Amino acid sequence: MNVRLEISYKTPKGTETTFSSNEMGAEKAILIAEDLERTGRLKKLTFIDNQETTWTMKELRKFMEGIQTEPHNITVYFDGGFDLETRMSGLGCAIYYDKNGKSFRLRKNQLVDSLKSNNEAEYAALHFSLQELEILGVHHLLVKFVGDSQVVINQLKGEWACMEEELNRWADRVEEKMKQLGINPEYSIVSRKGNQEADQLASQALKEVEVMSTIQIKGN
The missing domain is CATH 3.30.420.10 (Ribonuclease H-like superfamily/Ribonuclease H)
Structure with missing residues:
Protein backbone atom coordinates (compact mmCIF):
# COMPACT_ATOMS: atom_id res chain seq x y z
CA MET A 1 0.00 0.00 0.00
CA ASN A 2 1.21 3.51 -0.82
CA VAL A 3 0.58 6.45 1.51
CA ARG A 4 1.63 10.03 1.99
CA LEU A 5 2.50 11.73 5.25
CA GLU A 6 0.77 14.83 6.55
CA ILE A 7 2.79 16.40 9.34
CA SER A 8 2.36 19.27 11.76
CA TYR A 9 5.86 20.31 12.88
CA LYS A 10 7.12 22.70 15.56
CA THR A 11 10.66 24.14 15.59
CA PRO A 12 12.64 24.51 18.86
CA LYS A 13 11.71 28.21 18.91
CA GLY A 14 8.02 27.48 18.55
CA THR A 15 7.44 28.15 14.85
CA GLU A 16 4.83 25.76 13.48
CA THR A 17 4.12 24.51 9.97
CA THR A 18 2.25 21.72 8.22
CA PHE A 19 3.49 19.86 5.17
CA SER A 20 2.69 16.79 3.08
CA SER A 21 5.13 14.26 1.64
CA ASN A 22 5.19 12.54 -1.73
CA GLU A 23 3.43 9.18 -1.99
CA MET A 24 5.56 6.22 -0.92
CA GLY A 25 5.29 2.64 0.28
CA ALA A 26 3.75 2.26 3.73
CA GLU A 27 6.83 0.54 5.19
CA LYS A 28 9.07 3.41 4.09
CA ALA A 29 6.56 5.97 5.40
CA ILE A 30 6.55 4.31 8.82
CA LEU A 31 10.36 4.39 8.98
CA ILE A 32 10.42 8.10 8.12
CA ALA A 33 7.64 8.87 10.58
CA GLU A 34 9.48 7.02 13.35
CA ASP A 35 12.60 9.06 12.64
CA LEU A 36 10.62 12.31 12.70
CA GLU A 37 8.95 11.34 15.97
CA ARG A 38 12.34 10.97 17.59
CA THR A 39 12.91 14.73 17.11
CA GLY A 40 10.14 15.35 19.63
CA ARG A 41 8.84 18.22 17.50
CA LEU A 42 5.84 16.65 15.83
CA LYS A 43 2.45 17.98 16.87
CA LYS A 44 0.47 15.66 14.61
CA LEU A 45 1.25 12.93 12.09
CA THR A 46 -1.26 11.29 9.75
CA PHE A 47 -0.92 8.74 6.96
CA ILE A 48 -3.27 9.05 3.95
CA ASP A 49 -3.69 6.25 1.38
CA ASN A 50 -4.71 6.54 -2.27
CA GLN A 51 -8.38 6.23 -1.30
CA GLU A 52 -7.95 9.29 0.99
CA THR A 53 -8.42 7.09 4.06
CA THR A 54 -6.49 8.40 7.07
CA TRP A 55 -4.39 6.19 9.34
CA THR A 56 -2.64 6.75 12.64
CA MET A 57 0.81 5.27 13.21
CA LYS A 58 -0.70 2.55 15.40
CA GLU A 59 -3.36 1.67 12.82
CA LEU A 60 -0.89 1.51 9.94
CA ARG A 61 1.60 -0.61 11.88
CA LYS A 62 -1.17 -3.04 12.82
CA PHE A 63 -2.36 -3.19 9.20
CA MET A 64 1.16 -3.85 7.86
CA GLU A 65 1.70 -6.59 10.43
CA GLY A 66 -1.65 -8.11 9.50
CA ILE A 67 -1.04 -8.31 5.75
CA GLN A 68 1.93 -10.61 6.30
CA THR A 69 -0.67 -13.35 6.82
Whole structure:
Protein backbone atom coordinates (compact mmCIF):
# COMPACT_ATOMS: atom_id res chain seq x y z
CA MET A 1 0.00 0.00 0.00
CA ASN A 2 1.21 3.51 -0.82
CA VAL A 3 0.58 6.45 1.51
CA ARG A 4 1.63 10.03 1.99
CA LEU A 5 2.50 11.73 5.25
CA GLU A 6 0.77 14.83 6.55
CA ILE A 7 2.79 16.40 9.34
CA SER A 8 2.36 19.27 11.76
CA TYR A 9 5.86 20.31 12.88
CA LYS A 10 7.12 22.70 15.56
CA THR A 11 10.66 24.14 15.59
CA PRO A 12 12.64 24.51 18.86
CA LYS A 13 11.71 28.21 18.91
CA GLY A 14 8.02 27.48 18.55
CA THR A 15 7.44 28.15 14.85
CA GLU A 16 4.83 25.76 13.48
CA THR A 17 4.12 24.51 9.97
CA THR A 18 2.25 21.72 8.22
CA PHE A 19 3.49 19.86 5.17
CA SER A 20 2.69 16.79 3.08
CA SER A 21 5.13 14.26 1.64
CA ASN A 22 5.19 12.54 -1.73
CA GLU A 23 3.43 9.18 -1.99
CA MET A 24 5.56 6.22 -0.92
CA GLY A 25 5.29 2.64 0.28
CA ALA A 26 3.75 2.26 3.73
CA GLU A 27 6.83 0.54 5.19
CA LYS A 28 9.07 3.41 4.09
CA ALA A 29 6.56 5.97 5.40
CA ILE A 30 6.55 4.31 8.82
CA LEU A 31 10.36 4.39 8.98
CA ILE A 32 10.42 8.10 8.12
CA ALA A 33 7.64 8.87 10.58
CA GLU A 34 9.48 7.02 13.35
CA ASP A 35 12.60 9.06 12.64
CA LEU A 36 10.62 12.31 12.70
CA GLU A 37 8.95 11.34 15.97
CA ARG A 38 12.34 10.97 17.59
CA THR A 39 12.91 14.73 17.11
CA GLY A 40 10.14 15.35 19.63
CA ARG A 41 8.84 18.22 17.50
CA LEU A 42 5.84 16.65 15.83
CA LYS A 43 2.45 17.98 16.87
CA LYS A 44 0.47 15.66 14.61
CA LEU A 45 1.25 12.93 12.09
CA THR A 46 -1.26 11.29 9.75
CA PHE A 47 -0.92 8.74 6.96
CA ILE A 48 -3.27 9.05 3.95
CA ASP A 49 -3.69 6.25 1.38
CA ASN A 50 -4.71 6.54 -2.27
CA GLN A 51 -8.38 6.23 -1.30
CA GLU A 52 -7.95 9.29 0.99
CA THR A 53 -8.42 7.09 4.06
CA THR A 54 -6.49 8.40 7.07
CA TRP A 55 -4.39 6.19 9.34
CA THR A 56 -2.64 6.75 12.64
CA MET A 57 0.81 5.27 13.21
CA LYS A 58 -0.70 2.55 15.40
CA GLU A 59 -3.36 1.67 12.82
CA LEU A 60 -0.89 1.51 9.94
CA ARG A 61 1.60 -0.61 11.88
CA LYS A 62 -1.17 -3.04 12.82
CA PHE A 63 -2.36 -3.19 9.20
CA MET A 64 1.16 -3.85 7.86
CA GLU A 65 1.70 -6.59 10.43
CA GLY A 66 -1.65 -8.11 9.50
CA ILE A 67 -1.04 -8.31 5.75
CA GLN A 68 1.93 -10.61 6.30
CA THR A 69 -0.67 -13.35 6.82
CA GLU A 70 -2.64 -12.18 3.76
CA PRO A 71 -1.65 -12.00 0.07
CA HIS A 72 0.69 -9.06 -0.67
CA ASN A 73 3.51 -8.11 -3.09
CA ILE A 74 1.05 -8.97 -5.87
CA THR A 75 1.67 -9.09 -9.61
CA VAL A 76 -1.16 -10.03 -11.98
CA TYR A 77 -0.69 -11.18 -15.58
CA PHE A 78 -3.92 -11.10 -17.60
CA ASP A 79 -4.95 -11.85 -21.18
CA GLY A 80 -8.11 -12.28 -23.19
CA GLY A 81 -8.65 -13.93 -26.56
CA PHE A 82 -11.61 -13.78 -28.94
CA ASP A 83 -12.41 -16.39 -31.59
CA LEU A 84 -14.16 -14.78 -34.56
CA GLU A 85 -15.42 -18.10 -35.83
CA THR A 86 -17.04 -19.41 -32.66
CA ARG A 87 -17.69 -15.96 -31.09
CA MET A 88 -16.31 -17.35 -27.84
CA SER A 89 -13.77 -15.66 -25.57
CA GLY A 90 -11.05 -17.10 -23.37
CA LEU A 91 -9.90 -15.27 -20.24
CA GLY A 92 -6.75 -16.05 -18.33
CA CYS A 93 -4.87 -14.72 -15.32
CA ALA A 94 -1.75 -15.67 -13.40
CA ILE A 95 -1.42 -14.07 -9.97
CA TYR A 96 1.88 -14.06 -8.07
CA TYR A 97 1.82 -13.14 -4.39
CA ASP A 98 3.50 -13.59 -1.02
CA LYS A 99 1.81 -14.86 2.13
CA ASN A 100 3.17 -15.98 5.50
CA GLY A 101 6.74 -15.64 4.26
CA LYS A 102 6.13 -17.87 1.22
CA SER A 103 5.53 -17.14 -2.48
CA PHE A 104 2.62 -18.50 -4.50
CA ARG A 105 1.24 -18.56 -8.03
CA LEU A 106 -2.45 -18.81 -8.84
CA ARG A 107 -3.47 -19.71 -12.41
CA LYS A 108 -7.06 -19.65 -13.62
CA ASN A 109 -9.02 -19.30 -16.85
CA GLN A 110 -12.61 -19.02 -18.03
CA LEU A 111 -14.58 -19.50 -21.24
CA VAL A 112 -17.32 -16.93 -21.93
CA ASP A 113 -19.76 -16.36 -24.79
CA SER A 114 -21.09 -12.85 -24.13
CA LEU A 115 -18.34 -10.70 -25.67
CA LYS A 116 -18.02 -9.19 -29.13
CA SER A 117 -14.35 -8.31 -29.67
CA ASN A 118 -10.79 -9.03 -28.60
CA ASN A 119 -10.60 -5.70 -26.74
CA GLU A 120 -13.68 -6.65 -24.74
CA ALA A 121 -12.04 -9.98 -23.93
CA GLU A 122 -8.94 -8.17 -22.67
CA TYR A 123 -11.03 -5.95 -20.38
CA ALA A 124 -13.00 -8.98 -19.22
CA ALA A 125 -9.76 -10.82 -18.41
CA LEU A 126 -8.62 -7.92 -16.22
CA HIS A 127 -11.99 -7.83 -14.47
CA PHE A 128 -11.78 -11.62 -14.04
CA SER A 129 -8.40 -11.22 -12.33
CA LEU A 130 -9.92 -8.63 -9.96
CA GLN A 131 -12.61 -11.13 -8.98
CA GLU A 132 -9.85 -13.61 -8.15
CA LEU A 133 -8.07 -10.98 -6.05
CA GLU A 134 -11.31 -10.41 -4.16
CA ILE A 135 -11.58 -14.14 -3.45
CA LEU A 136 -7.99 -14.08 -2.17
CA GLY A 137 -8.96 -11.27 0.20
CA VAL A 138 -6.77 -8.60 -1.37
CA HIS A 139 -7.62 -5.04 -0.33
CA HIS A 140 -5.97 -1.63 0.12
CA LEU A 141 -2.76 -2.67 -1.61
CA LEU A 142 -0.62 -1.65 -4.54
CA VAL A 143 -1.07 -4.30 -7.25
CA LYS A 144 0.94 -4.52 -10.47
CA PHE A 145 -1.11 -5.52 -13.53
CA VAL A 146 0.80 -6.80 -16.55
CA GLY A 147 -0.79 -7.29 -19.97
CA ASP A 148 -0.11 -7.08 -23.69
CA SER A 149 -3.19 -5.00 -24.55
CA GLN A 150 -2.11 -1.43 -25.26
CA VAL A 151 -5.77 -0.48 -25.68
CA VAL A 152 -6.83 -1.60 -22.20
CA ILE A 153 -3.79 -0.39 -20.30
CA ASN A 154 -3.42 2.97 -22.05
CA GLN A 155 -7.15 3.67 -21.70
CA LEU A 156 -7.14 2.85 -17.99
CA LYS A 157 -4.04 5.02 -17.49
CA GLY A 158 -5.92 7.85 -19.24
CA GLU A 159 -3.36 8.11 -22.02
CA TRP A 160 -5.74 6.95 -24.77
CA ALA A 161 -9.34 8.08 -25.23
CA CYS A 162 -12.01 5.40 -24.94
CA MET A 163 -14.47 6.10 -27.76
CA GLU A 164 -16.37 2.79 -27.86
CA GLU A 165 -19.41 2.60 -25.61
CA GLU A 166 -18.88 -1.06 -24.74
CA LEU A 167 -15.25 -0.54 -23.76
CA ASN A 168 -16.26 2.48 -21.67
CA ARG A 169 -18.63 0.26 -19.73
CA TRP A 170 -15.86 -2.27 -19.15
CA ALA A 171 -13.45 0.46 -18.02
CA ASP A 172 -16.08 1.68 -15.55
CA ARG A 173 -16.58 -1.85 -14.21
CA VAL A 174 -12.85 -2.35 -13.74
CA GLU A 175 -12.33 1.00 -12.04
CA GLU A 176 -15.34 0.48 -9.76
CA LYS A 177 -13.98 -2.92 -8.71
CA MET A 178 -10.56 -1.39 -8.05
CA LYS A 179 -12.22 1.27 -5.88
CA GLN A 180 -14.32 -1.31 -4.04
CA LEU A 181 -11.22 -3.33 -3.14
CA GLY A 182 -9.10 -0.27 -2.41
CA ILE A 183 -6.53 -1.41 -4.97
CA ASN A 184 -3.94 1.05 -6.23
CA PRO A 185 -3.09 -0.27 -9.73
CA GLU A 186 0.28 -0.04 -11.42
CA TYR A 187 0.10 -1.00 -15.10
CA SER A 188 2.82 -2.48 -17.27
CA ILE A 189 2.60 -3.27 -21.00
CA VAL A 190 4.61 -6.22 -22.30
CA SER A 191 4.84 -8.06 -25.60
CA ARG A 192 2.66 -11.10 -26.18
CA LYS A 193 5.76 -13.22 -25.59
CA GLY A 194 6.27 -11.47 -22.27
CA ASN A 195 2.69 -12.38 -21.34
CA GLN A 196 2.96 -15.97 -22.45
CA GLU A 197 1.53 -17.56 -19.31
CA ALA A 198 -1.74 -15.60 -19.34
CA ASP A 199 -1.95 -15.95 -23.14
CA GLN A 200 -1.70 -19.72 -22.82
CA LEU A 201 -4.42 -19.77 -20.16
CA ALA A 202 -6.75 -17.77 -22.43
CA SER A 203 -5.98 -20.10 -25.36
CA GLN A 204 -6.65 -23.16 -23.21
CA ALA A 205 -10.02 -21.71 -22.22
CA LEU A 206 -10.93 -21.34 -25.91
CA LYS A 207 -10.11 -25.05 -26.30
CA GLU A 208 -12.39 -25.77 -23.31
CA VAL A 209 -9.44 -26.78 -21.14
CA GLU A 210 -10.21 -25.49 -17.67
CA VAL A 211 -7.28 -24.49 -15.47
CA MET A 212 -7.52 -23.67 -11.76
CA SER A 213 -4.44 -24.15 -9.60
CA THR A 214 -2.42 -22.58 -6.81
CA ILE A 215 1.13 -23.68 -6.08
CA GLN A 216 3.91 -22.58 -3.79
CA ILE A 217 6.92 -21.28 -5.69
CA LYS A 218 10.02 -22.93 -4.30
CA GLY A 219 13.23 -21.05 -3.76
CA ASN A 220 11.58 -17.62 -3.25
